[in-house]
Amino acid sequence: MDFFNEAHVDAAKELLYKMADDQLIIGHRNSEWTGFGPLLEEDIAFSSMAQDKIGQSEHLYGLLHELGEAEPDTVAFTRNAPQFHCCHLVELPIGEYDFSLIRHFLFDMAEAIRFEMLANSTYEGLAQIARKYKGEIKYHTMHANTWVKQLGTGNEESNTRMQNSLNDSWNLALGIFEPGPHETTLKEAGIFEGEAVLKEKWLELVTPLLEKANLQIPDESTWEPFYGGRTGEHTEHLQPLLDEMTEVYSIDPTADW
Amino acid sequence: MHKSLDPRVNRAALDVEQQIEPLGELDQFQTFEVFHQKKRGQQHVHVGIVHAPNANMALLYAKEQYSRRGTTANLWVCPSSCVTATEYFDEDIFETTNEKTYRDPAVYKVMDRIKAYKERQGK
Numbered sequence: 001m002d003f004f005n006e007a008h009v010d011a012a013k014e015l016l017y018k019m020a021d022d023q024l025i026i027g028h029r030n031s032e033w034t035g036f037g038p039l040l041e042e043d044i045a046f047s048s049m050a051q052d053k054i055g056q057s058e059h060l061y062g063l064l065h066e067l068g069e070a071e072p073d074t075v076a077f078t079r080n081a082p083q084f085h086c087c088h089l090v091e092l093p094i095g096e097y098d099f100s101l102i103r104h105f106l107f108d109m110a111e112a113i114r115f116e117m118l119a120n121s122t123y124e125g126l127a128q129i130a131r132k133y134k135g136e137i138k139y140h141t142m143h144a145n146t147w148v149k150q151l152g153t154g155n156e157e158s159n160t161r162m163q164n165s166l167n168d169s170w171n172l173a174l175g176i177f178e179p180g181p182h183e184t185t186l187k188e189a190g191i192f193e194g195e196a197v198l199k200e201k202w203l204e205l206v207t208p209l210l211e212k213a214n215l216q217i218p219d220e221s222t223w224e225p226f227y228g229g230r231t232g233e234h235t236e237h238l239q240p241l242l243d244e245m246t247e248v249y250s251i252d253p254t255a256d257w
Numbered sequence: 258m259h260k261s262l263d264p265r266v267n268r269a270a271l272d273v274e275q276q277i278e279p280l281g282e283l284d285q286f287q288t289f290e291v292f293h294q295k296k297r298g299q300q301h302v303h304v305g306i307v308h309a310p311n312a313n314m315a316l317l318y319a320k321e322q323y324s325r326r327g328t329t330a331n332l333w334v335c336p337s338s339c340v341t342a343t344e345y346f347d348e349d350i351f352e353t354t355n356e357k358t359y360r361d362p363a364v365y366k367v368m369d370r371i372k373a374y375k376e377r378q379g380k
Contacts, residue, residue, distance in 0.1 A: 032265050035265075036265070036269060039286065039308060040308070041307050041308055041309065041318035041321070041322060042318070044318075044321050044322065045317060045318055045320075045321040048321050048325070139320065142317065143317050146313050146314055146317055147314075150310070150311075150313075150314065244264055
């Protein structure tokens, strides 16, 4: 690690925590579809991507461990909701498949760009992870985009369902880009260009794709991002998820798996 | 109500008494045959099928079903309905009589000649 000073370490930790927590929580949420998917092949694909997300989060928790945080398992399974830094979008229950697909689309497009931006980060450990998962995330966005296009242009019911889910998810998705306290430090150190740049790139990417899918982005005058997740303020849905996720771990935290 | 150890099952509130009607024929997706290529330049090998509403989605599923173990360079899918097959009734057309083993390369004893050739080349 070639961090110049303590401020860079704090900034990197903040970035890693929100990325890893987003991935762990959306990975867990999406895994709730395992065994309930709309068709066998989709069940397998969606479950596999959920596993990918949890794998990615483990890798990022590993980086945090290098920076002095606890072991990945301890970090993932022993914190309560106020210690989590995920955005509200990933916490919500899976709902109907249309919601889960729109969330998968909006989140993974942002993740793909974030990783692309980080591929050239001065934080070499993080840049390596960003490059390593390029192909994996590319498949996730292909999957998301194919489904969104398919259902957006399917029939009236499928289009209406997707449009309603998009309307419900939009401000939640904007919450992904909640500015952090270290934006300037991250940028000056060449670690990450920042949430504002990410949001612009994301809008450029999703706007034409949603148009092609015959879906309308809500009017800009109605945009009100759900902030708070990055600083530990969460929806009522996160703690029950954590309780369920850590139920087995909590029986014996010292068990060797 | 079905009570399960899996909280997801309880949340789904499945009604086990409810009779499930079998799907009508048009409610099923068609199948696509999947061909897998290990390395560029090698043959694509048939590996199985996936259900999907169209070819693009079939490719998405083919990737997850058939390329997760080992290496993959490329995948093909094509609708199963495009395949024309022989009849099992006609399986006897593939039978070869014993007198024609001379067509089988394994019956030729050539290793000694190959070895002799290699030795000559070596000199």
